[in-house]
Amino acid sequence: xQQPHRAEDxxxxxxxxxxxxxxxxxxxxxxxxxxxxxxxxxxxxxxDRVEDGPTALSRAAVHWPDLVVLDLMLPGMDGLExxxxxxxxxxxxxxxxxxxxxxxxxxxxxxxxxxxxxTKPFSPRELVLRVESVLRRTRPRSDLRPLxxxxxxxxxxxxxxxxxxxELALTLREFDLLAFFLRHPGRVFSRADLMREVxxxxxxxxxxxxxxxxxxxxxxxxxxxRPRLIRTVWGMGYRFDPEGQAELP
Amino acid sequence: xQQPHRAEDxxxxxxxxxxxxxxxxxxxxxxxxxxxxxxxxxxxxxxDRVEDGPTALSRAAVHWPDLVVLDLMLPGMDGLExxxxxxxxxxxxxxxxxxxxxxxxxxxxxxxxxxxxxTKPFSPRELVLRVESVLRRTRPRSDLRPLxxxxxxxxxxxxxxxxxxxELALTLREFDLLAFFLRHPGRVFSRADLMREVxxxxxxxxxxxxxxxxxxxxxxxxxxxRPRLIRTVWGMGYRFDPEGQAELP
DNA sequence: TGCGCTCCTTACGAAACACGGACGTCGCGC
DNA sequence: GCGCGACGTCCGTGTTTCGTAAGGAGCGCA
Numbered sequence: 029x030q031q032p033h034r035a036e037d038x039x040x041x042x043x044x045x046x047x048x049x050x051x052x053x054x055x056x057x058x059x060x061x062x063x064x065x066x067x068x069x070x071x072x073x074x075x076d077r078v079e080d081g082p083t084a085l086s087r088a089a090v091h092w093p094d095l096v097v098l099d100l101m102l103p104g105m106d107g108l109e110x111x112x113x114x115x116x117x118x119x120x121x122x123x124x125x126x127x128x129x130x131x132x133x134x135x136x137x138x139x140x141x142x143x144x145x146x147t148k149p150f151s152p153r154e155l156v157l158r159v160e161s162v163l164r165r166t167r168p169r170s171d172l173r174p175l176x177x178x179x180x181x182x183x184x185x186x187x188x189x190x191x192x193x194x195e196l197a198l199t200l201r202e203f204d205l206l207a208f209f210l211r212h213p214g215r216v217f218s219r220a221d222l223m224r225e226v227x228x229x230x231x232x233x234x235x236x237x238x239x240x241x242x243x244x245x246x247x248x249x250x251x252x253x254r255p256r257l258i259r260t261v262w263g264m265g266y267r268f269d270p271e272g273q274a275e276l277p
Numbered sequence: 278x279q280q281p282h283r284a285e286d287x288x289x290x291x292x293x294x295x296x297x298x299x300x301x302x303x304x305x306x307x308x309x310x311x312x313x314x315x316x317x318x319x320x321x322x323x324x325d326r327v328e329d330g331p332t333a334l335s336r337a338a339v340h341w342p343d344l345v346v347l348d349l350m351l352p353g354m355d356g357l358e359x360x361x362x363x364x365x366x367x368x369x370x371x372x373x374x375x376x377x378x379x380x381x382x383x384x385x386x387x388x389x390x391x392x393x394x395x396t397k398p399f400s401p402r403e404l405v406l407r408v409e410s411v412l413r414r415t416r417p418r419s420d421l422r423p424l425x426x427x428x429x430x431x432x433x434x435x436x437x438x439x440x441x442x443x444e445l446a447l448t449l450r451e452f453d454l455l456a457f458f459l460r461h462p463g464r465v466f467s468r469a470d471l472m473r474e475v476x477x478x479x480x481x482x483x484x485x486x487x488x489x490x491x492x493x494x495x496x497x498x499x500x501x502x503r504p505r506l507i508r509t510v511w512g513m514g515y516r517f518d519p520e521g522q523a524e525l526p
Numbered sequence: 527t528g529c530g531c532t533c534c535t536t537a538c539g540a541a542a543c544a545c546g547g548a549c550g551t552c553g554c555g556c
Numbered sequence: 557g558c559g560c561g562a563c564g565t566c567c568g569t570g571t572t573t574c575g576t577a578a579g580g581a582g583c584g585c586a
Contacts, residue, residue, distance in 0.1 A: 199562055214435045230410065238545075240564095243563095260545095262543075262544080262572065264449065448573060484576070484577085488576085491534065502534095
């Protein structure tokens with residue numbers, strides 16, 4: 029129940045798009061705040077903007093963020109204090125914005141438990157990358173939701189997977205790949221899509237994907253030579269079919 | 278059998294290939310413009326090249342681009358102003374070309390709302406990657422919307438097609454062809470039209486289209502010898518008839 | 527009816543593609 | 557140090573798909 033005294037503070041921030049996160053940006057310089065918000069928004073995240081520490085705390089109370097981008101230098105309560113108080117409530121991921129070469133601040137920020145930091149002046153693009161990197165590491169509960177389809181169960185929190193009740197011994201990549209397929213059933217993904225979504229690479233040898241799909245099939249499919257779950261869509265990529273219909277004659 | 282190269286010139290570009298976009302390149306240095314255009318063209322995009330701001334605006338008025346590659350330093354109206362004016366009309370994605378280390382320009386560009394920037398000197402390949410990254414972020418994949426007509430259903434996201442509930446085993450080209458017809462029911466398209474829209478080729482052997490239409494008919498029509506869905510319009514081309522009325526006697 | 531043009535049909539060679547097997551490297555635990 | 561598993565890469569092979577050619581059928585017109 030905070031009082032939005034500034035128009036900019038009242039940035040509504042609806043729900044994030046699928047794959048996106050709710051990000052709270054705490055920054056008193058309106059220019060920087062604007063640029064950062066725009067970039068994060070474009071990257072598919074829902075952005076809350078506030079200008080000082082107290083507002084940040086109250087906003088977080090209303091809408092707990094998946095991640096906080098926090099300027100170290102703030103009027104009144106400084107970034108470190110904000111970070112501490114947020115952390116006192118729950119272990120939210122934090123990325124600090126610090127002045128260049130301000131070694132002490134950097135150390136301090138990391139001591140308080142920032143997950144990453146970016147020095148000013150910074151590239152907004154870099155910030156977005158760091159945000160997504162941190163999100164990948166700290167992956168919020170939506171990605172920890174258990175999944176199940178076609179006799180397969182995947183528990184991302186425990187990193188366990190099973191087929192018809194029997195536990196599967198999957199490697200890291202195989203697990204991520206299977207989890208991704210279960211999250212997006214019935215859709216075709218090109219090898220490049222998978223490399224981007226599962227590996228996090230924008231380019232690379234696409235045969236890597238092929239090989240990992242094969243290894244995954246070897247563990248998941250009844251008959252790996254005739255896959256029914258992870259189908260090949262010729263010339264396009266792969267698709268996870270929960271239905272698993274029989275082959276056409 | 279390699280694909281014919283698209284015309285790479287400074288003239289107004291034709292329609293982009295299916296996966297490509299219409300890109301407006303605003304750059305006064307002819308060398309840079311040439312290299313950039315060539316690379317984007319090779320990547321399957323339709324490139325419009327102009328040398329200054331006013332021309333960019335008028336060109337955009339004629340053919341609104343999917344994305345703009347904009348040099349920040351232009352004679353007369355500078356890049357920022359061009360960006361502002363374009364944005365005033367519609368939120369087109371913009372990638373800025375800036376001088377290295379020109380921090381102020383970079384920030385300025387981002388304030389105006391550039392989606393990304395590349396610092397000179399740059400690798401043309403990197404630019405292409407950024408263009409496609411921005412397009413991925415900004416382009417709503419409306420072409421993934423499911424389609425249905427005349428007992429046919431086509432789901433581009435899953436790349437599945439069915440006739441009266443029975444799944445059709447279509448090849449890549451057949452699928453794209455059918456999807457195109459379903460997107461444009463009741464209109465006649467010449468073989469050249471289809472070759473351009475579905476294949477993305479500006480020229481080539483038109484009998485290729487004929488053969489693929491025949492193969493598609495073989496899988497889609499009740500009686501391929503007397504097609505009711507994909508009609509031949511003599512001397513014109515083909516037309517998809519959702520009504521599928523019987524032949525006149 | 528015959529002619530010219532368009533469209534259909536079939537067949538074939540070649541390219542593109544997916545797959546399986548195997549190899550080298552790296553990191554980790556023993 | 558040594559062995560092992562995970563991972564990324566490469567190569568040979570079988571299959572699918574594609575584009576083109578060539579002959580036959582159908583349509584429109586004189």
